[in-house]
Amino acid sequence: xxxxxxxxxxxxxxxxxxxxxxxxxxxxxxxxxxxxxxxxxxxxxxxxxxxxxxxxxxxxxxxxxxxxxxxxxxxxxxxxxxxxxxxxxxxxxxxxxxxxxxxxxxxxxxxxxxxxxxxxxxxxxxxxxxxxxxxxxxxxxxxxxxxxxxxxxxxxxxxxxxxxxxxxxxxxxxxxxxxxxxxxxxxxxxxxxxxxxxxxxxxxxxxxxxxxxxxxxxxxxxxxxxxxxxxxxxxxxxxxxxxxxxxxxxxxxxxxxxxxxxxxxxxxxxxxxxxxxxxxxxxxxxxxxxxx
Numbered sequence: 001x002x003x004x005x006x007x008x009x010x011x012x013x014x015x016x017x018x019x020x021x022x023x024x025x026x027x028x029x030x031x032x033x034x035x036x037x038x039x040x041x042x043x044x045x046x047x048x049x050x051x052x053x054x055x056x057x058x059x060x061x062x063x064x065x066x067x068x069x070x071x072x073x074x075x076x077x078x079x080x081x082x083x084x085x086x087x088x089x090x091x092x093x094x095x096x097x098x099x100x101x102x103x104x105x106x107x108x109x110x111x112x113x114x115x116x117x118x119x120x121x122x123x124x125x126x127x128x129x130x131x132x133x134x135x136x137x138x139x140x141x142x143x144x145x146x147x148x149x150x151x152x153x154x155x156x157x158x159x160x161x162x163x164x165x166x167x168x169x170x171x172x173x174x175x176x177x178x179x180x181x182x183x184x185x186x187x188x189x190x191x192x193x194x195x196x197x198x199x200x201x202x203x204x205x206x207x208x209x210x211x212x213x214x215x216x217x218x219x220x221x222x223x224x225x226x227x228x229x230x231x232x233x234x235x236x237x238x239x240x241x242x243x244x245x246x247x248x249x250x251x252x253x254x255x256x257x258x259x260x261x262x263x264x265x266x267x268x269x270x271x272x273x274x275x276x277x278x279x280x281x282x283x284x285x286x287x288x289x290x291x292x
Contacts, residue, residue: 074157127244246272250265
């Protein structure tokens with residue numbers, strides 16, 4: 001139970017860090033094109049991680065690189081969809097669509113393994129999504145192009161989390177969590193060279209600050225925490241905690257952009273945390289859902 005709690009706290013910390021990602025990703029697109037930004041962000045993140053953990057890389061198993069490549073591919077597609085979606089929708093709507101990871105993850109496991117989610121998991125997903133919906137959605141519940149792209153982001157990130165759970169048990173979680181970053185950087189660089197008008201660096205101190213937060217906070221520390229968390233807690237459990245990300249998006253939007261938090265959002269925040277708490281099963285050391 002202590003290991004599960006430690007995993008939950010690490011996942012919650014990662015989710016809090018990711019909470020500012022949507023805001024900074026949207027802001028930095030004023031200076032950098034999408035693939036350019038992806039390449040820079042993940043290259044800086046990997047370079048710092050390699051400098052700190054280079055000894056662990058030398059001791060890592062050979063299959064770690066292959067596993068990291070799989071995770072990096074899913075991560076690249078998911079992050080690309082999220083950034084593109086943010087260009088056509090609001091940060092709050094993007095946060096809500098990304099919380100659908102909590103819906104897709106047990107659904108994918110159900111389809112692949114013929115293992116239905118438990119009643120506790122189903123109740124938690126429903127309650128969490130209701131809370132997130134109260135926080136993020138306006139009276140008009142129609143979807144725009146950006147919303148749909150962000151839904152695809154959540155779908156691919158569900159695979160990333162499921163395979164992270166599986167691979168974290170077989171590999172050093174720090175090496176696995178950081179090595180995937182170089183694959184994302186390479187994808188971003190290749191597509192930037194092919195599809196965008198030159199490769200450039202941020203032109204302002206604010207742009208550099210946004211890039212470094214995305215690289216060091218979300219890219220390095222965030223994925224180390226997520227990968228380590230999923231060594232001790234199932235993906236189905238972790239995704240419910242991840243679904244609370246819009247709570248932190250709302251908090252950071254209030255602190256950084258001056259956007260007020262309404263009573264409706266407060267109610268949504270309370271409901272989200274009720275949904276997250278329901279996932280805690282004192283009779284189980286780890287969640288019962290396994291990765292494909």
